[in-house]
Amino acid sequence: DFNAVEYMQSVRFFWPQLKEKGVTRCAIIINSEMASCSSLREMLDLPGDVEVLADPSGEAGRRFGVSRGWRPDDDGIFPGFKLFVVGIGLGPPWGTLPAVLTGYFGNPMGRRDWIEEALRQGQLAGRWPPVLELNSDGSMARNKFDDFPLCGGWGRRPLELATLRLQNLIGIQASHWDKLKPTDDRCLTQLGGCAIVGPGGEPLYSWLDQGLCDVPDFRDVLDAI
Numbered sequence: 001d002f003n004a005v006e007y008m009q010s011v012r013f014f015w016p017q018l019k020e021k022g023v024t025r026c027a028i029i030i031n032s033e034m035a036s037c038s039s040l041r042e043m044l045d046l047p048g049d050v051e052v053l054a055d056p057s058g059e060a061g062r063r064f065g066v067s068r069g070w071r072p073d074d075d076g077i078f079p080g081f082k083l084f085v086v087g088i089g090l091g092p093p094w095g096t097l098p099a100v101l102t103g104y105f106g107n108p109m110g111r112r113d114w115i116e117e118a119l120r121q122g123q124l125a126g127r128w129p130p131v132l133e134l135n136s137d138g139s140m141a142r143n144k145f146d147d148f149p150l151c152g153g154w155g156r157r158p159l160e161l162a163t164l165r166l167q168n169l170i171g172i173q174a175s176h177w178d179k180l181k182p183t184d185d186r187c188l189t190q191l192g193g194c195a196i197v198g199p200g201g202e203p204l205y206s207w208l209d210q211g212l213c214d215v216p217d218f219r220d221v222l223d224a225i
Contacts, residue, residue, distance in 0.1 A: 003192050004030055005168045006215045008044045012121070013114035014218040015047055021225040023196070027051040031058040031187035036180050043172055045121055058187040066208055067093045069189025079185040086189060087212055093191070095210025103161035103213065110156030111219070115164050116143060122164070127171030131163055165213065196225060 008028060011018075015026060026049075030037045034054040041052045055061070062068065070082050070091030082091075089097035116132070120140050123130045133142040145157040173180065182188055191209040194216050198204050205224035207216040 001173070002165060002168065002213050003209055003215050004028075004040070005044065005172055006165075006213065007192065007194070008040070008046060009118040009121075009164075009168075010114055010215065010218045011050060012044060012046055013117050014222065015050060017222055018218075018225075021222060023225065025051070027053055029053045029055050029060050031055055031061065031184070031190060032180065032182050039176065039179050040172075043125065043176070045125075056182070056187075057184050058182075058190050061190055061192060064193055064195070064208075066193050067191040067210065068186070069093075069191065072186065072189060079188045082189045089211070093210040093214075095214040096212045099211050099214035100162075103165055104159055106151060106154055106158035106160060107156045108151075108154045110154070112143075112145075112156045112160055114218070115156065115161055116140060118164055119143075119167065122167045122171060125171070127167045129163060129167060194221065196221060 011026060011028065018026065028046075028050065030040065030052060032040075032054060033056050037052045037054045041050075046052065070085045071077055072082075074082075085091040086093070086096055089100075119132055120134065120138070123132055123134065124138055131144045132140050133144070135141045145160050145163075146152050148154075148157045148159075151157050191211070191214075193206070193208040195203060195207070196205040205221055207221075209215060
């Protein structure tokens with residue numbers, strides 16, 4: 001889903017900084033079969049030393065305490081409709097709309113470095129829409145959002161994060177749904193989370209998603225270490 005892809009894109013960008021802070025292992029658990037996990041890591045070009053683990057039933061997340069979405073135990077409601085309700089912000093958890101809207105509104109004090117890198121990787125992989133001008137070696141020459149009226153100098157411009165999410169939706173989720181979809185319907189609406197533990201197993205940071213697109217700022221993760 002949106003959240004899993006954004007987690008992986010953030011990890012891809014911040015992994016060198018996390019290692020500099022002493023993190024020795026990173027494991028991403030995906031609620032899907034191993035073949036789907038392998039396909040997703042290849043699509044997002046994850047570093048080889050980042051582990052991707054398969055949990056088709058979603059049990060690890062439920063034990064961690066993640067949100068299971070709207071009416072998770074009501075078998076009389078089609079799982080796709082449950083996802084639709086959460087996706088438009090009409091059912092608990094209630095964090096979807098704020099997380100989605102920030103992608104449209106931007107943030108003058110925000111940061112866009114990880115977004116630009118994710119857009120660059122997606123554009124090199126052929127995902128639409130292309131908003132960067134790239135050099136012959138694949139590096140970024142220019143970002144078209146630099147020309148956004150009145151807001152081009154913002155840290156994160158309006159629509160910039162929303163464009164990455166559109167790229168993810170069209171180029172990953174919609175284009176490869178049959179390859180990536182969960183095999184357990186409970187996982188269609190189940191959200192995720194993030195935890196950092198110290199060398200003795202003590203918790204240093206913990207996060208539970210409260211809606212679609214509601215993922216942690218990895219600078220907060222770095223600050224917690």
